[in-house]
Amino acid sequence: MNIFVFVKRVPDTESKIRIDRENNTIIEEELNFILSPYDEYAVEEALRVRETVGGKVTVFSIGPDEAKVVLKKALAMGADEAVLIKDDSPEAYDGLRIAKIISRLIKDKYPGYDLLLFGKQSVGADNAQVPAMVAEILGLPQVNVVTKLDIDDNKGTAIREIEGAAEKVSFPLPAVISAQKGLNEPRYETLKGIMMAKRKEIPLISLQDLGLTEEELLPRLELIKMDSPPAREAGKVIEEEPEDAAKKLVEFLHKEAKVI
Amino acid sequence: MNRKTQNLKKTGKTGRKSGMYNKVDKNIITQLEKIVGLKNVIVDPEKMVDYSHDEFSLDEIARNPDAVVKPVSTEEIAEICRLANTKKIPVTPRAGATGLCGGCVPAFGGIVVSVERMNRIIEIDMKNQMAEVEAGVNLRDFYAEVEEAGLFFPPHPGDESAMFGGLVATNAGGARAVKYGVIRNYIRGLEVVLPSGNVIRPGGKLMKSSSGYNLLNLFIGSEGTLGIVSHIIIQLMPPPAVLRSLIIPYDNLHDAIETVPLMIKRKILPLAVEFVPREVIVITENMLNKKWPCTQGNTYLLVILDAAGAEEMDRLSETVAEVCLEKGAIDVFVADDPKKQELVLDIRSKMYESIKEYNIETLDIVVPRGEIANHVEKIVEVQNKFGLWLPTYGHAADGNVHTHIMSARLEGGKIIPLSEDDWKEKLNQVRNELYRDCKDRGGMISGEHGIGIVKKDYLPYVIDKEEISLMKGIKHVFDPNNIMNPGKIFD
Numbered sequence: 001m002n003i004f005v006f007v008k009r010v011p012d013t014e015s016k017i018r019i020d021r022e023n024n025t026i027i028e029e030e031l032n033f034i035l036s037p038y039d040e041y042a043v044e045e046a047l048r049v050r051e052t053v054g055g056k057v058t059v060f061s062i063g064p065d066e067a068k069v070v071l072k073k074a075l076a077m078g079a080d081e082a083v084l085i086k087d088d089s090p091e092a093y094d095g096l097r098i099a100k101i102i103s104r105l106i107k108d109k110y111p112g113y114d115l116l117l118f119g120k121q122s123v124g125a126d127n128a129q130v131p132a133m134v135a136e137i138l139g140l141p142q143v144n145v146v147t148k149l150d151i152d153d154n155k156g157t158a159i160r161e162i163e164g165a166a167e168k169v170s171f172p173l174p175a176v177i178s179a180q181k182g183l184n185e186p187r188y189e190t191l192k193g194i195m196m197a198k199r200k201e202i203p204l205i206s207l208q209d210l211g212l213t214e215e216e217l218l219p220r221l222e223l224i225k226m227d228s229p230p231a232r233e234a235g236k237v238i239e240e241e242p243e244d245a246a247k248k249l250v251e252f253l254h255k256e257a258k259v260i
Numbered sequence: 261m262n263r264k265t266q267n268l269k270k271t272g273k274t275g276r277k278s279g280m281y282n283k284v285d286k287n288i289i290t291q292l293e294k295i296v297g298l299k300n301v302i303v304d305p306e307k308m309v310d311y312s313h314d315e316f317s318l319d320e321i322a323r324n325p326d327a328v329v330k331p332v333s334t335e336e337i338a339e340i341c342r343l344a345n346t347k348k349i350p351v352t353p354r355a356g357a358t359g360l361c362g363g364c365v366p367a368f369g370g371i372v373v374s375v376e377r378m379n380r381i382i383e384i385d386m387k388n389q390m391a392e393v394e395a396g397v398n399l400r401d402f403y404a405e406v407e408e409a410g411l412f413f414p415p416h417p418g419d420e421s422a423m424f425g426g427l428v429a430t431n432a433g434g435a436r437a438v439k440y441g442v443i444r445n446y447i448r449g450l451e452v453v454l455p456s457g458n459v460i461r462p463g464g465k466l467m468k469s470s471s472g473y474n475l476l477n478l479f480i481g482s483e484g485t486l487g488i489v490s491h492i493i494i495q496l497m498p499p500p501a502v503l504r505s506l507i508i509p510y511d512n513l514h515d516a517i518e519t520v521p522l523m524i525k526r527k528i529l530p531l532a533v534e535f536v537p538r539e540v541i542v543i544t545e546n547m548l549n550k551k552w553p554c555t556q557g558n559t560y561l562l563v564i565l566d567a568a569g570a571e572e573m574d575r576l577s578e579t580v581a582e583v584c585l586e587k588g589a590i591d592v593f594v595a596d597d598p599k600k601q602e603l604v605l606d607i608r609s610k611m612y613e614s615i616k617e618y619n620i621e622t623l624d625i626v627v628p629r630g631e632i633a634n635h636v637e638k639i640v641e642v643q644n645k646f647g648l649w650l651p652t653y654g655h656a657a658d659g660n661v662h663t664h665i666m667s668a669r670l671e672g673g674k675i676i677p678l679s680e681d682d683w684k685e686k687l688n689q690v691r692n693e694l695y696r697d698c699k700d701r702g703g704m705i706s707g708e709h710g711i712g713i714v715k716k717d718y719l720p721y722v723i724d725k726e727e728i729s730l731m732k733g734i735k736h737v738f739d740p741n742n743i744m745n746p747g748k749i750f751d
Contacts, residue, residue, distance in 0.1 A: 012597075012598070014598060014599065032598070034597055076594075185551055187553075188507065188553040188554065188593040188594060188595060188600065189593070189594045189596070190591055190592055190593055190594065191506065191577055191578065191581045191592040191593075191594055192581075192591075192592070193594075194574075194577075194594055194596075195574070195578065198574070
């Protein structure tokens with residue numbers, strides 16, 4: 001089974017995000033970057049599928065040289081190969097642009113795949129567009145927000161989250177799957193894995209190699225403004241003896257908050 | 261059910277001989293109220309129950325004070341001490357009360373001086389890389405402030421609600437002692453209120469001092485018996501650039517522990533090395549609903565490394581992995597990103613909580629590092645002999661082994677509680693056997709918790725008579741009326 005996983009380097013969800021308002025970007029200085037958590041589930045799932053039915057796991061990322069770190073991590077977890085599609089242009093938050101690059105890449109350079117795995121969305125951009133768009137462009141079946149996946153020779157079943165219920169879907173391969181939290185518990189890298197990953201060459205593919213024109217690569221979205229969410233108002237503290245505090249709290253909930 | 265809360269009503273009744281002290285009468289309460297203000301004096305027995313014990317599980321050592329006072333300044337503490345010293349009333353200093361030996365229990369009643377309101381971090385002095393805090397600052401707040409300033413406070417004694425007054429009093433240690441030492445190594449200056457009410461300030465923002473006897477160090481680890489620490493000057497450090505946790509499963513405990521001296525022989529000095537049995541991990545996993553990184557093996561070494569850069573980190577971890585795998589480790593798992601490291605540390609630090617309900621006493625034996633494997637083997641032998649579960653884990657590289665004497669057995673991963681009749685008698689026997697083994701190996705009965713009330717009877721077992729008599733002499737110099745935390749360390 002030939003499994004491809006698409007991963008993105010994103011700011012650590014624990015980091016404090018600072019915004020450069022002039023340039024409408026986030027300030028990368030002092031920011032910690034990680035493999036997007038949903039993508040990590042996708043990598044883990046790819047490894048598990050390989051462990052059950054055999055095959056090969058190749059991980060791709062689109063981004064600057066720094067994105068190699070997340071590819072190394074996927075290799076350390078146990079992926080067989082990793083490829084960087086070098087793209088130095090700034091984050092455009094344009095899912096279609098990325099989907100076009102991925103579709104062209106696999107059509108032209110990596111045909112013969114069985115399973116395309118994605119995180120359901122990248123943290124940071126959170127658009128949740130790329131997996132569906134790739135499936136559309138390539139004309140593949142897709143199952144998104146998957147919490148359980150079973151793959152047989154040439155077909156699979158998946159359970160996906162829907163509002164208030166779970167949906168079970170079966171599909172033929174090749175197919176696009178996007179991973180939701182709960183799909184698995186990603187493994188820890190082993191030291192042996194990290195050392196092997198360190199020595200492993202990561203081939204680079206440029207956007208020119210894919211024959212994409214500047215016109216095709218232009219984002220279709222224009223980012224107008226980027227800002228932080230408004231700061232949360234400080235909580236209200238009632239400093240009284242318990243009996244009085246309870247009375248005040250009830251009064252507050254009743255009259256001001258109007259929840260009781 | 262938690263025995264402690266179950267029996268709380270009893271506290272306050274268990275009297276000890278306190279004939280040599282005067283009672284706290286109405287007049288004294290009024291004076292205390294004048295010093296700290298009306299609402300900072302507690303005399304209601306029910307409200308004082310919280311101040312009658314620490315984290316030690318048996319309520320037989322708990323006792324209510326006659327009054328709890330909450331000063332907000334050194335001057336207020338001084339006035340309280342002056343009053344107590346004149347009236348011969350025992351004073352027990354109290355900080356976070358996370359101690360495990362009854363160190364802040366008012367053994368003779370009297371006044372508990374709680375420093376909880378003195379929780380200001382006065383400064384982080386970047387020029388001297390030192391901080392000054394009040395005694396009621398807790399570790400959690402301190403770590404956050406130090407991190408914010410881009411600096412590092414290396415010691416990490418388990419419970420982050422511990423406060424600096426108590427950390428100094430017990431000379432607390434923690435997992436990182438192996439590389440960075442204990443609290444003592446970071447205390448540069450103190451402000452202390454003596455039992456007389458006089459205030460002294462040994463040390464300062466100094467890296468060195470050879471000026472007379474080192475009174476500063478005398479206070480560190482004196483368990484509040486010489487005076488009440490009000491301010492502390494703390495050395496900070498630049499933070500390590502890279503941290504990495506290695507989780508290393510083994511099929512048996514002995515191999516895991518024997519790896520540690522080999523690591524040190526290869527000149528690796530980790531930030532921390534902890535050994536943890538799978539059985540306790542599983543119980544903690546269930547409590548937290550979190551998953552430990554691997555399921556293989558029955559014992560783990562948790563090795564935390566720090567390094568100046570990625571290259572050095574790889575070199576260190578490769579050497580550690582080599583030594584471990586040679587000694588029979590199953591694999592070496594890596595937690596590199598902060599979230600995973602946090603998860604591992606979270607499970608490690610909540611282990612105590614997960615077994616606490618049935619923990620009667622936590623031993624704190626420290627042996628020379630080379631003796632840990634043998635001591636732990638002895639523990640397993642004692643466990644089998646008495647049929648009490650003795651979950652043991654801890655700091656594998658600094659010789660400090662925490663054995664928990666449980667009022668329970670472990671069967672198929674389940675905790676089976678025992679009746680009091682079944683464990684009461686065995687408690688002393690287990691303790692005696694383990695302390696004997698500790699002594700035979702050149703160890704001490706406390707590595708980082710202190711002696712308090714609970715270990716008092718055992719101190720003469722490991723400390724020479726002459727040394728104890730010198731200690732008592734020192735106590736007398738500072739506290740001739742024996743009002744300052746009496747009944748602790750020795751009688």
